[in-house]
Amino acid sequence: MTGQSSSQKVGDAQYAVSVTDNTQAETMQCTPTCSTNGTHSDGYTGAFEGPEKLLEMWFAPTCSAAICADPGAELCDEDQDQWSELRSGLRLVPRAVWRDMLDLVHCQVLSTLCNEHLDSYLLSESSFFVYPHKLVLKTCGTTTLLYAIPRILEIAHRYLGATCAYQVFYSRKNFMFPDQQEELHRSWEKEVAYLDTHFPEGSAYMIGKTNRDHWHVYLCGPYETSLPGMLDDDTTANNSAEGSPLVHALSRTSSRSTVHSLIESSGVGSSVPHAPSDTTVEILMTGLDPDRMRAMYMGGASSLEGSLGGKAVERATGIAAIYPDSASDSYLFTPCGFSLNGLQGDGYYTIHVTPEPHCSYASFETTVSSDSAIDLNSAGGVKNLVEQVAAVFGPRSLTVTVFRARGDTVSILAGSELSVDVDGVGKNSVMAKTALLSAATDEDTVPPAFAPVVGYKTVDRVLYEFDHYWLRYAYYVKAD
Structure with missing residues (x-):
């Protein structure tokens, strides 16, 4: 693509975008090549694989535990912005290094959006998010996402x-056109075998009906240590709030016996730090309403490719109203297609749309609980979100997953620092112990079932209890 570079600021975030002028309206019909974004999908005929591959890799339990170990790491001019002084951990990796990693996946960076907590990259095929301690890489089409794992491990090292x-x-999600994928991604079995070579203790699951839409997930960890200073058996080293054995274990489990044992046996006094909630909601939609999808074609909501066209789509479709207080970075593709990254606080959300009628697909993923109306930890909040998103796309069917950490530390740590002086005999020590035990027990309960979604009937419901996470899965189809 050709275009001019510019910088824009929206809300509390700053981003760089590439804008391509396009003043001629395009007809809104499917073309033989469903993606002309200059990447791996060039020449891909017949249909575009909308369902994404999603990889999330953590290297520490919290942001502040991830300290850059490369004394020579410096941000170059390209990486300098208003958040430079606040960056740490993986956020100090130069953008050129990330682009090199993304070449292995066959993706290109279209634009970036940053705030004080994280960096997001809008890609030619989906999204990339970088926190100090973890990254989230989501790619669609025939990208080769798993081939990035060795490089990511090298960068983290x-x-x-x-x-x-x-x-x-x-x-x-199960692919629409698995035979179109590169060899590694043509079957779940091949993907799992590759993942097992890097993570021997990983576990693979298929959730949902094998003869209908279903969802694959692979989990590994958390492990005891991954960074220098994170504790294994040595309980005398690194007894800061972030590195203490107590806090490290609280991030990994909320078992009453584990918490009780740590409080009783640890000889370390520490303040329990704040940690963000770890809840992710995905809404994956197929059979999108053709009338609603007209906005996702060039000449629909806009005749401008890139970020200007993307903003027009946000306004025309109601997407902008889902998280009105967020900063967003969106892109309208030629001849059709739409992508968005949004940031609000320490959370992100992302939308990707393939509007062609014979392969229509849209994904919505979020970690943002904006208010009581969209509370990701409540059935009512998830219901409100699903109905608002479904109203934008009008899908015939949709899959909803809610992934939430067990014993989420957000309630344990809420609002104040609890001093855990295990050798103390005063009232504060007893109250701290009681609060920790109570909060851990209360939080580690089965998450509420999904509430009915207006206009849809539930076809499938699954609840998984993993060692460290809860997963709720539901599959809906449009009611007649």
């Missing part, structure tokens, strides 16, 4: 000193 991943998640 250089910049964090990580000896391994702290925990890993890989997931995807």
